Amino acid sequence: MSKPLTLVTEGDRHVVVTRHFAAPPELVWRAHTEAAIVQRWVLGPDGWTMPVCVCEARPGGKIHYEWSNGKGGGFSLTGEFVSLTPFSRIEHVERMHLPATTPDNHIVTTFAPDGAGTLMTMRMELPNTESRTAMLASGMDKGMEASYARLETMIQAGSVR
């Protein structure tokens, strides 16, 4: 069964997501910073894959994800790591290409010991309240989360008849 995920807005420009994982922070950290692992789960709905996954987990390192549904559908995300504190904190900037480029989403993700597991808190900051509203309305929560944008792409594709 799914563990509870919280997704709330905070102030004018922030969105905060939290989730508990039954694994120590070190493993959850690795799952967010090692390309071969990221590629296995940042996929959104079933049926999508990530053929391109660049994840250079160091300050200034590049992020480049490309998703495909195997039927000609696809979109991508690019970004840069700002700073990393092993096993506890990742700060990065990312944007989606749908192909229109979304506003930069500045994200701080923290991993805190929580019992035998980890509490992840992802705090996203958008340039202004309009872009946050747009992100939420269009599913760019991704700016942060690939799956959000993926859904929008599918919907856009489905709506262009």
Next chain:
Amino acid sequence: MTPNLDTTFAALADPTRRALLARLAREEATVMELAQPFSMSQPAISRHLKVLEEAGLILRRVDGTRRPCRLAPDGVAAVDQWLDMLRTALARNYDRLDQVLAEMASPPKNPKRKAP
């Protein structure tokens, strides 16, 4: 008639229309009031409003010569539903991550692939 979700999402897929909705979320406004901050012509704004109206996201009322727009409760409910879908997609990723983490913690002892 309830507009279908395709129409609603197609209406939401445009950044100007999302910005118009964000503006209308604060208060009712006329075309003229909406056109100002967007530095767009009133006819251009009117076209976007027509799309939003047909998608069931906004309502217009007659007030003398004014035709102010406001958010439609049903349209907002559709957006809420959409947010739920997003939350679901995110939850799917993290459920997948749970599985990946479990495998990282204890690698399978009997891999299906046999050694050559």
